Amino acid sequence: MSTTIRSIDCLQLRLPFHHGAPAPLFAGRPRTTLDSGLVRIELDNGLVGWGESYGAELDALSAIFRGRVAPLATGRDATDPALMASLERTLHNMGRSGPVLHALSGLDIAIWDLKAKIAGVPLHVLLGGARRTRLPAYASLLQYYGDTALVARNVERALAAGFEQVKLHEKTPEAVAAARAVMGPDTPLMVDANCAWTADEAGEVVTRMAAFDLHWIEEPLWPPEDIEALRALRVRTGVPTAAGENASSVHELSLAARARAIDYLQPSAIKSGGVTTLLRLSRECAGSAVHCAPQSAFFGPGLLATLHVLAAQEDEVHVERLFCDLGFTPYGDTVPCIDGAFQLTDRPGLGADPEPALLDSGFVRRI
Ligand SMILES: [Mg+2]
Known part of the structure; x- marks a missing residue:
């Protein structure tokens, strides 16, 4: 055929x-x-x-x-x-x-x-085979702009939903403190600053956040391409770094992986070259000090593709799952996130197609 x-x-x-x-x-x-x-x-x-x-x-x-x-x-x-x-x-x-x-x-x-x-076959078979089919996720909270009450309330909700790790999109040590107070000392906590600070500004604020034990600080610097400054910040603060979603190609990500500036490399399946890019970087990071931990703040086929790459990856990292309620949750019945984890199906390909109900909803436009 x-x-x-x-x-x-x-x-x-x-x-x-x-x-x-x-x-x-x-x-x-x-x-x-x-x-x-x-x-x-x-x-x-x-x-x-x-x-x-x-x-x-x-x-x-x-x-x-x-x-x-x-x-x-x-x-x-x-x-x-x-x-x-x-x-x-x-x-x-x-x-x-x-x-x-x-x-x-x-x-x-x-x-x-x-x-x-x-x-x-399920996609992971073509990527080397699944080392796991249950994939734990971390709750990636959206921005609450330093509102410590909202941060605390939503961290509480994320833990109640079964997530083992939490990431904030906040820029103040006070917000990090509020999250840590709810989480206790043992739950990994990450902060994504979305390129908030210049190299001069970052040292002090990241050091203050470090008092609350960060699993990583993500994209602390503007501009995100300044890998040298990121390496210096990592040395100065001792906080592991995460970056990569704004890199322009697999080549830039590959160079970044080798620059000793990033602990958690974050290629995006839907931005930086699809499964091919994720697979290449996952393999390049294997056995190195760099964890391949893709960005996945999306809910369609790109998220499923990310799950398959991480299922086949030796190094287990948690999957990013935006913590919010959706007008329609794609794959809500086929590949749901339950108790803070995804479970892959045995179905061929990505494991599920977008639901007819989604495609017929007002949320999808054909032009
Ligand atoms: Mg991010």
């Missing part, structure tokens, strides 16, 4: 969410939905594969798919090992990051979903 790509579509997913506080800011605007592109590839043999692309600006992503990616990839063999590299090379003049790379990331995930469906 032909494995030629018949069609490629990018559906715009905008998932409403609630995190128990007013909408947090994202890229200068209040954020009320979590947005990504659902990538659907259909083959001539009727098989359908699903991927996910980062969708900070979905109309830009759709334009890249419609105008560039779909015309180049349609008619190609989905099982051709050279396919993704050839697309990347053809499009390289459009930039090595941003919506082009995000589109290729979603395409890569859908291609891996198809490869595993064609082989009739």
Whole structure:
């Protein structure tokens, strides 16, 4: 049966969410939905594969798919090992990051979903086989802007939901103290600063946070590309660092992994090259001091792809799970997060397709 790509579509997913506080800011605007592109590839043999692309600006992503990616990839063999590299090379003049790379990331995930469906196996089998099928997650709280009461209340909720680790998106030692007071001394606590500080500013605030025993400090510095400053901060404070979600390509991430500046490398499946990127970095980090701990603040096929890579990875790290309520929880019945952990299915490919109820909801737009 032909494995030629018949069609490629990018559906715009905008998932409403609630995190128990007013909408947090994202890229200068209040954020009320979590947005990504659902990538659907259909083959001539009727098989359908699903991927996910980062969708900070979905109309830009759709334009890249419609105008560039779909015309180049349609008619190609989905099982051709050279396919993704050839697309990347053809499009390289459009930039090595941003919506082009995000589109290729979603395409890569859908291609891996198809490869595993064609082989009739769960994706992790193609990645070396699962070392575990239960994947513990950490609760990744959204921003409460230093409101210590809201931080404490939501940390309490996360622990009650069964999560073994908690990450804050906060920037004050007081917020970290509030979380630690609720958690007790033994539960790992991480802080994601979203590039809050210059190198000059970071030393003092991270040192104050360190008093509350941080498992890692994530993206403390602006700009995130300043790996030298990150290494210096790590030495000065002794706090393990995490970074990588804003790196532009697998090559930048690979260099960062070797720079002795990052303890937890965080490639994003939907931003930085899909399963191929995660797999390469997972293997490069194996046996080294660097843990491959992908960023996964999303809920579609990119999250499932991340689960499969981490299932096959020797080094067990917790999966990032945004701690919020969704208008619709993708894979809520098929691959749910229960008691702070995901359980992979035995079904071929990613293990589940997006639900018809999601695709027919008002949260998905076909354009
Ligand atoms: Mg982050």
